[in-house]
Amino acid sequence: MRRLFCACLSLWLPSAAAHESYSFDVSQFEKKPFEFNGYAELKAEQFTFDRRAALYQLGFFDQPPRDDFDRGTGSLQLEGLYRHGIATAHVLAYGSYTHDDTGNDRDTRFYEASVSVQPSSHATYDLGKKTLSWGKGYAWNPIGFVQRAKDPNDPELSREGFVIADGDFVRSFDSTLKTIALTPLVVPTTAGINTDFGTADHLNPAAKVYFLYADTDIDLMMLGAGAKSARYGVDFSRNLGTNLELHGEWAHITDAARPVVDSAGNITPVEASATSYLVGLRYLSDSLLTTILEYYYNGAGYSEGEMRTFSSVVHDAYDQYQATGNAMPLTKLRIALQPAMAKPNPGRRYLYLRLSQQEPFDILYFTPALTTIVNADDRSYSVAPELLYTGVTNLELRFRVFWLHGARLTDFGEKQNDRRVELRARYYF
Amino acid sequence: MSNRLHPRSFLWGLLPLLALLLATPARALDGNALLKQLDHNLEPESYEMYRKLINIEPDGKKKEYVLYTVKKGRDKMVALFLDPPSDKGRATLRLGDNMWLYIPNVGKPLRITSLQSVVGGVFNNADILALDYSVEYNVDKVEETGSSYILSLKARTAAVAYDRLKVWVDKATVLPVTIEAYAASGLLIKALHFSDIKDFGGGIKRPSVMETDSPLYKGYKSVMLYSSLRARSFPDEVFTLNYLPRAGELR
Numbered sequence: 001m002r003r004l005f006c007a008c009l010s011l012w013l014p015s016a017a018a019h020e021s022y023s024f025d026v027s028q029f030e031k032k033p034f035e036f037n038g039y040a041e042l043k044a045e046q047f048t049f050d051r052r053a054a055l056y057q058l059g060f061f062d063q064p065p066r067d068d069f070d071r072g073t074g075s076l077q078l079e080g081l082y083r084h085g086i087a088t089a090h091v092l093a094y095g096s097y098t099h100d101d102t103g104n105d106r107d108t109r110f111y112e113a114s115v116s117v118q119p120s121s122h123a124t125y126d127l128g129k130k131t132l133s134w135g136k137g138y139a140w141n142p143i144g145f146v147q148r149a150k151d152p153n154d155p156e157l158s159r160e161g162f163v164i165a166d167g168d169f170v171r172s173f174d175s176t177l178k179t180i181a182l183t184p185l186v187v188p189t190t191a192g193i194n195t196d197f198g199t200a201d202h203l204n205p206a207a208k209v210y211f212l213y214a215d216t217d218i219d220l221m222m223l224g225a226g227a228k229s230a231r232y233g234v235d236f237s238r239n240l241g242t243n244l245e246l247h248g249e250w251a252h253i254t255d256a257a258r259p260v261v262d263s264a265g266n267i268t269p270v271e272a273s274a275t276s277y278l279v280g281l282r283y284l285s286d287s288l289l290t291t292i293l294e295y296y297y298n299g300a301g302y303s304e305g306e307m308r309t310f311s312s313v314v315h316d317a318y319d320q321y322q323a324t325g326n327a328m329p330l331t332k333l334r335i336a337l338q339p340a341m342a343k344p345n346p347g348r349r350y351l352y353l354r355l356s357q358q359e360p361f362d363i364l365y366f367t368p369a370l371t372t373i374v375n376a377d378d379r380s381y382s383v384a385p386e387l388l389y390t391g392v393t394n395l396e397l398r399f400r401v402f403w404l405h406g407a408r409l410t411d412f413g414e415k416q417n418d419r420r421v422e423l424r425a426r427y428y429f
Numbered sequence: 430m431s432n433r434l435h436p437r438s439f440l441w442g443l444l445p446l447l448a449l450l451l452a453t454p455a456r457a458l459d460g461n462a463l464l465k466q467l468d469h470n471l472e473p474e475s476y477e478m479y480r481k482l483i484n485i486e487p488d489g490k491k492k493e494y495v496l497y498t499v500k501k502g503r504d505k506m507v508a509l510f511l512d513p514p515s516d517k518g519r520a521t522l523r524l525g526d527n528m529w530l531y532i533p534n535v536g537k538p539l540r541i542t543s544l545q546s547v548v549g550g551v552f553n554n555a556d557i558l559a560l561d562y563s564v565e566y567n568v569d570k571v572e573e574t575g576s577s578y579i580l581s582l583k584a585r586t587a588a589v590a591y592d593r594l595k596v597w598v599d600k601a602t603v604l605p606v607t608i609e610a611y612a613a614s615g616l617l618i619k620a621l622h623f624s625d626i627k628d629f630g631g632g633i634k635r636p637s638v639m640e641t642d643s644p645l646y647k648g649y650k651s652v653m654l655y656s657s658l659r660a661r662s663f664p665d666e667v668f669t670l671n672y673l674p675r676a677g678e679l680r
Contacts, residue, residue: 022638024481024654029495029511031680037514079533088678118678121664124671133536158534170672172665178524181671210670215527217540217670237540239527242588245540284542286612362646364486393492394515428515 038078041426045071048419052408054314056416058338061321061330063102069417071100077111077158088116092131094158111160124168131161132185134208134221136237136247139352139373140296140345142276143233143251145223146187146206152344152352152373153384153402162187162194179212189227198227215239229255243284250277256300259336265313265329267336274299280352288358294351295376301348302341304377308409310341347411349376356386365391380406380413394428460568460580466603467596468561471635475501477679478658480508482552487648496557497680499661503564505668508557509676520676523558524668526588530554531673538670552641552651555590556621562596565589576600591618602626604635619643629658 047069049056060066075096082089092112098105114128135141139152148159166185172178187204189197197204204226211218215238222232233251240246256274261267280294302310317329340346356369367388374381386400402420406413472478482494495512506523510516518533521541529538541554566582566589573579582594591610599606608621620643623636639653666672667679 022481022483022652022654024479024656026479026656029479029497031677037517039515083678088675116675118675121666121672124675131536135537136540138539156532156535159536168671170666170669172669174665179669179671181669183671212524212527212670215525239540239542239588241542242590243542245542247540282540282542362649364484364649365492390515391490391492393513396515428513428517 033083035081036079037429038076039426039428041073041075041077041424043073043075043422043424045073045423046421047071047417049416050404050418053416053418054311054414055338055342057318058314058330058334059342059416061318062327066101069101071098073098086118088118090114090116092158094160109160111158122170126164126166126168129161129163130166131159132164134219134235135249136217136219136235137249137278137280137294137296138282138292138354139294140278140298140350141249142278142296142298143219143221143235143249145221145228145231145233145251146185149343153371153382162197177211177213179210181210183208183210187227194227200227202226204228225254229253229257245282246279247281248277248279251275253300258300258302258340260302260306261310261313261333261337263309263313265317265333267332276300290354290356290358292352292354296345296350296352298345298348298350302346303348307341307347307378307411307414310337311409311414314414345373345375345411347375347377350374351376365389375406375411378406378410378413380404380410382412396424396426396428398422398424398426400424458571458573458578460571461563463571463578463598463603464563464566464568464580464582464596467598467605468563470603471605472500472561472658473631473633473660474503475660475662476658477661479511479656481654481656482557483652483654484552485650485652497677499663499667499676499679501663501665501668504560505665506558506560507668507673507676507679509679518677520673521554521558522668522670522673523560526586528554528558529670529673531670531676533674536674538673552653553590556641556653562594566594573600577606602634617644619645627655629655631660633658633660 049067049069051065051067073096075094078093080091090112091110094111095108110129112129112131114126114130116124116126118124132147134145134147135143139155141150146162150159151157164185164187166183168181168183170179170181184207187194187197187206189195189200189202189204191200204224206221206223208219208221217237219235224230231251231253233249235249237245237247253274255271257269257271259267260270276297276299278294278296280292283291314333317333321327321330351374354369354371356367358367359365360368369386369388370383371386372381372383382402382404384400384402386398389397400422404412404415404418477499480496480498482496484492493513494510494516496508497511498506498508500506504523504525508521510519520531522529522538528541530541531538562582565585567585568580569583570581571578577600578598580596580598582596584592592613593611595609596605597607598604604626605623610618612618619641622640623638625636625638626634627637628634637655641651
């Protein structure tokens with residue numbers, strides 16, 4: 001009887017598959033005045049420290065020595081939207097709870113909280129906290145004058161915005177010049193607003209002009225003198241074929257200031273105009289391998305010699321601390337130089353290469369990738385293999401390992417860790 | 430004997446000429462006109478519509494996406510992801526051969542290429558942001574079978590995603606039945622199968638289901654369902670990078 005049932009089932013199944021029907025109820029996707037979405041994320045990280053590295057010695061000299069460091073982070077990002085007539089209120093809130101070997105930490109903040117008014121398709125006005133994203137570079141944006149720097153190890157991460165007031169005016173044409181758009185804005189700094197943008201009591205006017213000319217995106221941008229020195233720049237992006245895109249940025253910063261330490265341990269602020277630029281490409285091969293390659297010259301960054309001197313001075317100060325207990329030189333260096341030197345890429349010339357293979361071996365939603373960042377001055381580098389799986393609806397799983405290589409007194413050779421392992425699970429709702 | 434032609438003889442004399450005329454088509458088929466008619470039957474020149482994309486794996490596992498799409502004229506198009514939440518807010522813009530993808534987290538539109546896929550699976554960006562066939566292709570050859578025309582299409586420029594298309598067109602409705610897409614090397618990249626003709630109103634009657642398979646993705650299938658397709662006009666400024674983050678306001 002069971003055999004007969006199985007035979008009947010096997011006869012019925014192919015026929016059922018052949019007549020598969022699909023349904024699409026569009027009413028559940030109607031536009032609503034209120035929208036809400038976000039994600040919850042769990043991240044586990046393990047760092048393998050390099051106890052002889054300058055940035056380890058500077059960051060941890062006053063703590064018990066450790067070779068490993070574990071950190072777990074739970075975070076929540078919530079986004080809300082409310083529409084009323086031509087106005088839209090938008091909020092992006094972020095909160096995280098971190099537990100690591102040194103204790104617990106909480107962080108809650110609004111990344112964005114703004115109101116937009118759109119009286120016509122030609123014009124939009126925004127007021128409030130908003131994240132701007134200027135520039136065409138994937139890993140770096142030398143022309144990102146009004147935004148926080150992105151992390152080249154995670155360029156697609158949300159970033160906190162600044163409080164701004166802006167207008168956006170667009171015109172389209174049926175000619176070689178297809179679009180022109182003007183975006184003037186102010187980033188006011190007071191004792192309580194945009195305190196981390198720069199010094200208080202400045203209006204900080206800025207503007208961007210965008211052209212789509214001859215199938216090429218071109219932006220011109222400037223930030224007037226105020227909380228920061230004046231700066232201006234240009235970027236472009238263009239497709240050279242169905243599988244190749246080329247982009248670039250150029251920025252000039254007047255009076256860029258940075259602290260520099262000499263071999264005697266004296267710290268002096270150096271102020272000079274700096275020119276930075278980036279050129280890059282994105283290429284998709286027939287086998288769906290995406291290559292992103294960028295070269296970044298950071299005119300405001302530290303030269304190879306300056307970085308070597310910094311590391312050498314930190315080592316000397318650390319040896320002195322170990323021998324005498326005198327923490328003063330290290331404390332001074334930590335206050336003056338750690339914010340600049342602990343940035344992901346404080347040097348002058350970098351290469352970025354990312355290779356990501358879409359769905360290899362016919363495995364849908366699986367993307368392995370390999371990313372490397374090379375300091376082109378001292379040849380030190382980081383390499384990071386990555387596995388990404390998005391096959392379960394709304395769930396994203398990512399596993400990455402970072403290995404940092406470099407001789408003593410080089411950029412990546414003096415980072416606080418030699419290795420970092422990261423597992424991230426993110427659920428969208 | 431009279432020189433006057435007898436009417437019966439006249440008719441007999443015309444017969445070979447009549448037979449010759451009947452054996453020759455009244456006019457050669459204009460492939461490009463046929464392709465334009467097919468485009469016209471599929472979609473109005475400017476419209477809005479909702480689409481559901483379903484990626485189906487060999488084991489039957491499915492992943493679904495819902496898109497809101499607007500198009501204007503020959504080469505302006507925006508597609509906004511409404512679902513699932515992991516992709517909500519992503520928007521793609523096409524202006525001729527230019528394509529951009531806006532990801533809310535990244536906060537700026539990035540240029541993308543037509544052969545990439547923003548959803549994974551068999552559909553790529555060129556399928557999601559497909560323009561009228563007659564905009565991107567010239568008809569090289571027209572063949573006729575019992576109930577179909579078979580059009581052989583060649584891309585007008587190298588910027589078009591597929592170098593050649595072979596289109597089976599239903600003679601009665603002038604709507605596509607099957608389209609095969611080939612690379613310049615002659616490799617079959619994918620096949621699109623149209624079915625379930627539906628009346629969308631406003632004189633739009635077209636297939637509401639498009640199934641796609643590919644020898645490059647054996648056992649996998651992607652399906653596109655069409656809904657709420659209607660003619661609507663938009664200002665040109667809607668199709669700009671500046672408008673892309675606000676594409677949801679169009680609905």
